Amino acid sequence: MPAIDADARSLVSPEDLTATVKYLCSLGEKVSGSAEEEKACAYLVERLKSYGYEPVVHVFDSYVSYPRATALTVQGRERYELPVVGVAFGLSTPPEGVTAEIVFAGAGDKAGFAGKDVRGKIALVTKLPSPNNALEAANAGALGMICMSAGKQRHKMIITPVWGTPEFDQTKKIPRLHVVSISAVDGKRIEEDLKKGPVKATLVCDVFEGWRKVRLPTVEIKGKEPLFSLVGAHYCSWFDGSTDNVTGDACVLELARVLKQFDGKLRYGLRFCWWPGHSHGRYSGSTWYADTYWRDLRDNAIVYFNIDSPGVKGATVYVPRHQMAEVSEFNEAMTKEITGWSTITSAKAQLALGKRGDKYVSATRPSRAADQSFWGVGVSSMSVYSMLTPEDENRDHNVGGSGGAWWWHSEHETFDKYDPEILAQDTRLYASILARMATAEVLPFNLAMIAQDYLDSLREFDESAGDALPFKELIASVKALQEKLKALHAHCAALTGDARTHAANQVFLRIARALNPVLYQVCGPFEHDPALGSRALPSLGPALTLSAMEKESDAYRFTIVGVRRRMNHVANQIEEAVRLADEFMRG
Template sequence: MINTQEQGVLDAVHLDTPWALIERFSTLKREDPQDVRQAAEIIEQSLQQLGIPVEIHRPELFLSIPRSAAVRLGDMTFPAKAMAMSLNVPEGLTAPLVYQASQYALDANDVFAHQDINDNQDVRGKIVVTEGFGMPSKVRALEQRGALAVITVNPGERAHWGICTTIWGSPDLYDLPRKPTVAVVNVNQTDGAHLITAAKAGEQATVITELTEGWFESPVPVVTIPGTEETEKFVLLHGHYDSWDYGIGDNAVGDATMLEIARVLWAKRDQLRRSVRIAWWPGHSTGRYAGSTWFADHFGIDLYENCVAQVNCDSPGCRWATSYHDISWMPETEHFAKQVIFDVTGQEAIGERPAQAGDYSFNNIGLSGYFMLLSTMPNDLRAEKGYYAVGGCGGNIAWHTEDDVMDVADRDILLKDIKIYLLSAYRTASSTIIPFDFTLAIKDLQDTLDRYQNAAGQHFSFEWAQQELKTLHTAVSALNEQAKTLNARPLTDPLVRATNEAQLRLARYLVRVNFTREAEFFHDRAESIPALPDLAVAEEIPGASADTIGFYRTHLTRGQNRLLASLRDARIAVERATAVPA
């Protein structure tokens, strides 16, 4: 239920400021670094006109900007869109075509999911034609099988822009070997049908791509709205301001949402107990989340010690997006996020595990996170319109195309979504105890282990981990009971501080073990990551040969050790907090 103070914050929202930014961005393409810098200046000027201090960081990010692409087949030339980070072949690459059947995504999350092509056909030295989008896992798999180029046939009459690398952010030395060495282009469905027919006939084609690649200065505007009690602790609200073409639904509407929230919270800053930081990222589209990754790298220790949650703002306020399903939230944030959406809209939201996408660049630090995409088109309306699944724009197939222009934004839906983001940030910053329930995260881990145990059968036992989870659940339940008694206390109260510090430690341990494979402060690949990823191989055991079971046991032993250590460290942190004198 929205209280009087919260209602006053929500009533302060209006569309004058955000809509003006959307209109300005509707005349500025934001993929070329020069245009991105101009967009940053517009954000900076908008904030300064509102009297809001803003800090502009100016990192150099590794980007890949597609310029042009085409596919030549005999005397026909088909227009195409080069995928960012793919191989630059302006002189053309000629080879035989080969067709590899694939499937189109079923929903937004599926767009970013791991896409295997289970076909043993020889693709070495050939140009592969396949359905779908040129997403990283598919491209990587075909590259490893020896393909020279990939033509992905998009499901509609517009080809979509995108990025094909599995590397998250600017590459480090571990990442560089995975930099794509194949040319990758998207074509529309009609032209793709011609190319599939030609591939089945064994014809030859030429793929032409032109991309600009290198390190580019890319401004990162950041607003810090200081809290009144615990200034060093903060909520991070963030989204990208670069785009493909004019990118109104992805993500001018998100940029405008954050601008309006900055305006309202700056005016109401005396009501904030913790700080709120609002960051606009470059390098999302052409650098695979390079802006947010840079921020995670260069402010990693501050984020590790002080960030209570990260909230991603992408594609709110789009036309026809009246449903709140497929919402991303980590398990511990589920009840909180659902309540915020219900309080603003009266709708029961349906959520899911966050995909490895959308500027979730903070998992390896261990930050609790909620939201990515927010409102979306109802499934029945999408079916009625004959729309296929896309990864943004509220389900509008204008996503990542030239059609993502002003008519994709909807004023009424935007107003509602701004209030959802605003209320969520306000509550997270103003609650006495960080408002997440880690018994939900523990239950999620228990359910995952049950599933893996069923798959592993007698070949491996997760009994130790299940026992540790039960012990941790008991400890966290006691912490939750303690938290209920603290609402009237200041954030500086020793018991409040201890309880909140335990909440942060729970996030640092449980998020990392449930959402990452790589070390702290490094970044996992831009591919789907299953729950408890070190143990997910258990589901392969029913199909494994007898002579490989020992390898599976070895792997699972090491993965369970990592989990046990994380659970025990989390329990110690919680027990330390509940031992503090009241």
């Protein structure tokens, strides 16, 4: 029903969007479980009620962290204090702080720490605080870490790799060290001092870590059938958070208002959620939702559409991000049709934080970020972001949001960084995508594209492992699957009538549920991989280490055993997808 998505676009109000952005920015930093976040929730609920909804606000305990006070004093040939901000899940110091020698550790990766004695010392790192460099520092025995931005700004970050609220003893996996975030200018000053002789630092960190009651507001438009698209945006923030993610919250609120006008006309439903715990709990809000509504999501969710950092001043291109293969063609075609803007799919356009590690798989595939908490369920994911071009003077290649702008997660991320016309265009695009999905006869999935991701990933493993493992056999089975899925697509393209298209859509979702979990995560369907990088078929990743091992070593042989077992899992999911396709086409 193209008329519905055209009508939806015409209803988007830049004035309503601006009013929400202005109010939520006025609340300042919206820490998960804080009074400011509660006010933001109350505002969303009030507006939703005025649109005719009956919002449900889920209240639950979430394990979060946030810095309360931070200070840094440097003592080389001279003594000086530097302005700093803290990070979530950094370790608190005694009130008087801790003092230790500073050691330069480059980018904070393995190469940066190689050959450096940082035990009991403070590492100076040229990148933003992250789980990866925090783990490297902790494993090297560092007492603390000073991380720098690429400019004048100081970014608040989170360093736990644990996805969502920890289970059992997972808190032991959080790197335990004192961490502060400084500007590049101040970091370079410390670097220069280190060239002149020993330098010490005193870090003072007061960081909360523990349980908070958080609120997750939701509303739903029911469709004529139980299936629905899940739309989410996090509403906690660092600082004012104008473009990460106040604009996203305003966008989802406006989508709820606009699409409510078509209540009773949609074949499939729409469910809108505002996530707490994104910035302070490593996606604990969306993870709680995935854990709590796992069966409903498995049975009925068509797609998860994440909205983060729309409406950024200076954005001129669209970048598909966190889009799974089966919906990528639809996502990109809709973006071109509705906006006319250029769409960039290259790895260069992606943000540094969350980049994937694949050699051949599309860089637009989901990474371990952006509330991607639904991989275990197998729910398809899609997003498209308006962004600054990679060459834009305000683009910072170290950041993870705000369209790639340098002000992300900093005190500079204020109301003036928002562009109402760009946000209105983004909202119109998203309304069109969701309306088309909600009124489709046959869902716009191309499942054969999933098989292509399998092939692109297996190509890299086969090149690395050679004849040590039967990757060529697995590749052959995926090629057969791809042909089967192309036949299924052709079979379903001409289907009409609710009963027949309903059956086709159900098999599309079942096949996606069979193929996506193992394509994106290592752990089982009810658990969550850590936030430590992404690649396709990650359980087979150890195959990439074989070429550097001695073939007669224990490590080599143990790796062969482990990868072979995980290849069996992959093969099983391929066979299940073939079975589902055959069963449907025979019926």
